[in-house]
Amino acid sequence: MHAWRSPAVPVLPAAPGAEAGARASARRTLVHDSATREVRAVGGPRRASLYVCGITPYDATHLGHAATYLTFDLLVRSWRDAGLAVTYAQNVTDVDDPLLERARETGVDWRDLAASQTDLFRGDMEALRIIAPDHYLGAVETVPDVVRAVERMLADGAAYRVGPGADGHGDGDVYADLAKDVRFGLEPMGDGVDEVSRLAEFSAMGGDPDRPGKRSPLDPLLWRTERPDDPSWDGRGLGRGRPGWHVECATIAAMTLGAPVDVQGGGRDLRFPHHEMSTSHLRMISGDARPVGAQVHAGLLAYEGEKMSKSRGNLVLVSRLLAEGVEAMAIRLVLLAHRYSTSWEFHHAELIDAARRLATWRDAVARTSELDDPASADVVEEVRAALADDLDAPRALAAVDAWVGRVLASDTSDSSDERGTAPGGGAVVRDAVDALLGVAL
Template sequence: MRLYNTLTREIEPFRSRDGQVGIYVCGVTPYDTTHAGHAFTFLVFDTLVRYLRATGEDVTYVQNVTDIDDDILRKAKAAGVDWQELGAGETASLQRDMRALNALDPDHFVLATDHIPEMVEIVSALVAAGHAYESGGSVYFSVDSDPDYGKLSGIPRPEMLAVANERGNVPDDPKKRDPLDFVLWQVATPGEPTWETPWGPGRPGWHIECSAMATQYLGNTIDIHGGGSDLIFPHHESEIAQSELATGERPFSRVWMHAAMVAYQGEKMSKSLGNLVRVNDVLASYPADALRLYLMAHHYRAPWEYVDDEIDTWDGVRRDLVEASEFTTFGRDIVVDVSSERERFYNAMSEDLDTPAAIEALRGVAQVILESPEDEDSRDAQDTLRELADIVGLTFDGEG
């Protein structure tokens, strides 16, 4: 298989290590319901996991939930609810939505708040090595201590600072030595949850959470680290820096894989903007396969815009696939041959997870079946149809 690696900016051969593949995907901050942008990202990696397993790899799939975060605390306070109850409720909603879309459960679905000791251990290692410093009860990563900081995003420092500021960085924090330094552990304000540490009570910063969880389950070097492209900087950039300097091992991840952003009504779909297409709303009107086909008809690296009525086209494709799966002929002498379409499917999937081309190959299998004469046997072809459909996560459930 070949995959585009954000770190090298090239499509590279990907090979497992002795048949083992560890995948870590950054999950949600659970303060609102799952939208189509989330679903696109998670179904990309769900499909990758399915394909790798179908080709014989032993995959360990880890996905996290950032269940302690400024956004959760802010929304819980505004709504007058407990932050843990808010996070637990939205996490359960995410799991329901993804299971409804036939997404596989990750092997490890992990909460940040369950891994505080691992975070403290990494922060302590960074402080001891001189890559982090305590100031006013908080601990900051010293960006100047890492000459490779910026290697993932490839953006110049002024742009780094602008992007970081948009995503929660406080450049004029008087406790920081450098405006770009980021918080590893922060002093909590009154009323916020805290954990005891060598630096006093506080709570974790955003980036340290994923470093702790990824290394806990997959070791100091993981195979594929994924997430949305909006996480490249500062989140994934900072993960690399703190992880590699804490463990002394490089690379933190062999491949960095990012799903493009999904727009809606002219802007990036996001909880903060409120322009959401909620998964549960779509599934109230369409079978899961229709939404899954619509999402996977877009290449994972290409930004695109969700248009409400376009899913109707993909519901029609779903109906054709269901019809082909049920349209059996039992001829004795000639077997319907879909080997070329099957090869086309696997070639597409192996070339940077080209799901649009793979779905076209799947449609080609269905077309051959539906156009086969009655005296030809389509049962093997239908087995192939179901084999390939399973790799892209289709169930053929729902009304035909």
């Protein structure tokens, strides 16, 4: 599966007084780790790896999706600007129960639905200038890899088979034995920490705590054996079937990044069970006791008083906004105006405010494009520092706003006698806003 086309990203000069090779050690990026509840440095000293859970392609990209992928776009930009060699992997869950259910409801072949929605997602990401992952893999194309991982877990005693379910099907389904992972549950990431709450969360996110024959209610599915009218693949000794959700991500992370992965990320709703369980699977597959350095999660978006979600149908689609003539950079500025880790409610008035901000920034850059402005270097360092401090995009926007305010207040457009030989201040800020915030001016 191919990703989208990445934007060209300007390379910024090193901070004053810093050698380019020393940037990574001098400036580490801090993030909030959902597992430890601490802010910690991630990546380095020379390399960094990132795994982000991708879409289940049964509906178009909404602003909640866009906010999540923009979060990790900022992390990649901050890492690369610090001089790190970044490897970024993302999956597409192009076979799963929600996708199959939507295909049946609409009468569309599930493969066609997945392909069309994945293509639309690529277009949205390209419009928003999100840097593409180095590895972009679908569940379907990685089935053989999942089969090998599950076979290994069975051989190691970290998985087991379960007999038929209540519907008479599923003889030989394979489940992970979480009791074999001594670290599972030591750093719970969901909303609840007691057993009742975790079981409720597990069930709400597609788990089957009441399945007869399981050793523990929380044990997750690794391999679902073939059912009538269900897509299936050759599972070798596992039998025909299809992979579970959590092991899909663990397998792709293992084969593209190895362990440990510096950051595993996604939306806040993936903390539990998905990320706790995929981390457990990665631990079993890799043998690394701490296979993920930090778990980073973006807040959820609300609209019209409720969480934006496909099930509620209250989606603000990126593609629809673009079709209505909203500039992609204004959409990006709306998302940047909110701290990634907080949940917030979208209002259409924010698009108007963002369009004004975009126009003002462009005006200031145009006025100073050929003027030597020493203060522009300070703006670059302020934006760098803001992103390094737990991806504080609102603080970065405020730094640019302050520079723009000074430019427009002083009206430097006619100060041609002050032109210097160095790149103009507007060009410096323009490149920094592009490279670090992803906004094309």
